[in-house]
Amino acid sequence: MLMLTSVLTTGALALTACGSRDDTGAGDGSSGDTTLTIGVDAPLSGENSATGLGIRGGVKIAVDDANEKKLVPGVKFELKALDDKAQPATGQQNATALVGDKSVVGVVGPLNSGVARSMQQVFASANLVQISPSNTDPELTQGKNWQSGDKKRPYATYFRTATTDVIQGGFAADYAFNTLKKKKVYVVDDKQAYGAGLAKIFREDFQEAGGTVVGTDSINTGDKDFAALITKIEDAEPDLVYYGGQYDESQLITKQLKEAGAKIPLFGGDGMFSPTYIETAGATAEGDLATSVGVPVDTLPAARTFIETYQAKGYKGDYGTYGGYSYDAASAIINAVKAVKEANDGKLPSGDDLREQVVEAVGKSDFEGITGKVSFDEYGDTGNKQLTVYQVEQGTWEAVKTGTHNG
Structure with a gap:
């Protein structure tokens, strides 16, 4: 969880400030030839919603940054956020809806490990990458017998930027x-x-x-x-x-x-x-x-820009928990799309081929995010153990x- 010590000190985490706000729309970058969607699943109302809204805000900033900087030439990214209300059954329904949207190339979420269990199979069946910024249950990546040392990755499409329990x-x-x-x-x-x-x-x-x-x-x-x-x-x-x-x-x-x-x-x-x-x-x-x-934010200069942007946009939610890890999760998906496009002579594969190649590219992630080094091991667990x-x-x-x- 990304800790925003300096912001907490000023009391700036009451994120209901006035000002221009665009919580759910697409980024403002230049239009490209292809529109791809980054899905988000999190509790956006009810229990845990302050944290869930922070996840959505983190992804929104990553999408906007990618569009503004034209990180993937010819591609415009959009955000599609669904509310799981911290309920596994609702999360499973959302997973099915995201799989059914052919423009979705990856999903960030959910917040809750119990919800993740209900979604993993749905995403795996469609080769759609899922990266949680917050799930910590070891079973999600290492299987039911992880405690006995018999670690087996259940789903190759599931990753996380948070370390385990x-x-x-x-x-x-x-x-x-x-x-x-x-x-x-x-x-x-x-x-x-x-x-x-x-x-x-x-x-x-x-x-x-x-x-x-x-x-x-x-x-x-x-x-x-x-x-x-x-x-x-x-x-x-x-x-x-x-x-x-x-x-x-x-x-x-x-x-x-x-x-x-x-x-x-x-x-x-x-x-x-x-x-x-x-x-x-x-x-x-x-x-x-x-x-x-993770480590305190005052040791992570890149996170300060993220905080300033979040505040300036007036997004709702508690970005001090998983906002930074959501940004890095979305960035891993965006970087994967870029890698796939470059590996295919500047062209995006179509449909299922794109999703499958994005999963493979996410597994090879190796970049400096705003929360530190972003990489994944053979189970899909983060390499950042701090x-x-x-x-x-x-x-x-x-x-x-x-x-x-x-x-």
Whole structure:
């Protein structure tokens, strides 16, 4: 997840600013002989929508940049964004719709790992490349038996620019035990593919490091009242609560936990890492922690231009989570189209041949994106394994440690 520390400090993440806005249309570059579409699937309304809108905005800027700079001569790129509402069934319907649009050469998304599971087969059957900027479930790229070491890539059309929970969960567990010196943790998850998977990896790695898990529980997405959970946590007397899930629920859990008098920090993954979390939890978020993929934005000069553009356009959504990774995912698709065109004597293959060759070209990606080096391994996983721990300090997420972890 791309962290926008300098922007958060100024409070500029209230992205409902006035001004000219074009959230869903095509880029403004010169018209070419051929129009190709970059699809986006993300929650654009309801649960997780602030993050989903940030994904759409990141792709929109990449599309506009490609058109303005004429990165692929003779080609104009357009954006087609569909709302999955964080629901697997809706995501599958969207995947079918995107496959059916013959102008679509690649798709960025979805946000949620559970939604991705419902879409992978649809895209694979049509040889349509899919790059998620946020999915972290290891099973999506390494198969159901990845934990036993039997890694098999399920779908050659699926890639991601975010690193996996194997690395993120272990990184968090190591930080909690060895740096924070926490010995007793209570682990909670939201029963979803992402949240439950991340919580499981954290729990196992924390115990392996020597820590004690004093209790576990699960909640449902959409829950608002966590009184029963908080009572269980208080009775277990942990010195840390780890949560696997999104900010929608965790921001309420920490608020209700602290208001009940339990001064226990909440630690979560990139799904919790959002300015919305702090805005909702208020002062009760102080001291809470989250891991995120990548390094802080102040070490990535290219990301500053992206931030400035996003703000100037007035796009909605939280671009501080996956906006940069969405931009790089879209760029990988655009660069692949360019490579295919050049390899075919300046002509684009037709129909299914184009999609198939774009998949192959994406797999060979090797360029500097705004979040760092963009490349993929034999499973479709990102080559960028850097992570950062952030902590809420005086109302903003501040980076406290950047590194990697051998999952």
